[in-house]
Amino acid sequence: METVTRSRWTTRNTLLVIVVAVLTLAALVFALQTDDPGRPGADGELEVVMEGYRFEPDVLTVPAETPLTFVFVNRDDTLHGVQFGRAVAGERAREVGFETDLFDGVPTEVSPSRARVDHRNPQAHLEVAVEPGETVRLRTELPADRVGEWEMGCFDACGAHYRVGLVGRLIVEPPSS
Ligand SMILES: [Cu+2]
Numbered sequence: 001m002e003t004v005t006r007s008r009w010t011t012r013n014t015l016l017v018i019v020v021a022v023l024t025l026a027a028l029v030f031a032l033q034t035d036d037p038g039r040p041g042a043d044g045e046l047e048v049v050m051e052g053y054r055f056e057p058d059v060l061t062v063p064a065e066t067p068l069t070f071v072f073v074n075r076d077d078t079l080h081g082v083q084f085g086r087a088v089a090g091e092r093a094r095e096v097g098f099e100t101d102l103f104d105g106v107p108t109e110v111s112p113s114r115a116r117v118d119h120r121n122p123q124a125h126l127e128v129a130v131e132p133g134e135t136v137r138l139r140t141e142l143p144a145d146r147v148g149e150w151e152m153g154c155f156d157a158c159g160a161h162y163r164v165g166l167v168g169r170l171i172v173e174p175p176s177s
Pocket of ligand 1: 079080081154155156161166
């Protein structure tokens with residue numbers, strides 16, 4: 001009787017260990033997969049989808065001193081204007097963009113070219129306007145002095161898009177040697 005109970009326990013424990021191992025492995029694979037799309041591919045392209053007022057992926061990691069192409073895909077039914085920078089400018093509920101522009105002094109090429117907007121703030125920050133259903137490419141190469149953490153966001157509708165969550169992080173890493 002006691003032996004039967006013990007063996008039942010052992011079977012249950014073994015099953016539990018297997019279930020935990022499988023779940024851990026699944027979580028690891030999932031973490032690796034979700035981490036992966038935030039980096040550019042071998043061709044330097046990095047796709048960022050805007051859908052439901054969210055960026056997907058919302059954390060991007062790119063190397064400095066490497067040719068990059070951000071590919072923005074707008075799946076919402078409203079225009080989005082993407083900016084990259086630091087420190088939000090403007091009053092609360094009237095945010096206009098970032099104080100510091102990531103692309104300040106950095107050559108950029110936007111295609112189609114009409115999607116390029118030099119933002120209305122005095123610093124003429126770069127904004128990439130992506131019409132609903134449109135795909136816009138931004139080619140650039142970030143200098144080593146941009147290494148660090150930046151934000152990306154859309155400030156349309158007096159900053160409402162930014163406030164509801166169209167915001168993400170950009171990590172610029174030192175160039176890989
Ligand atoms: Cu927007």
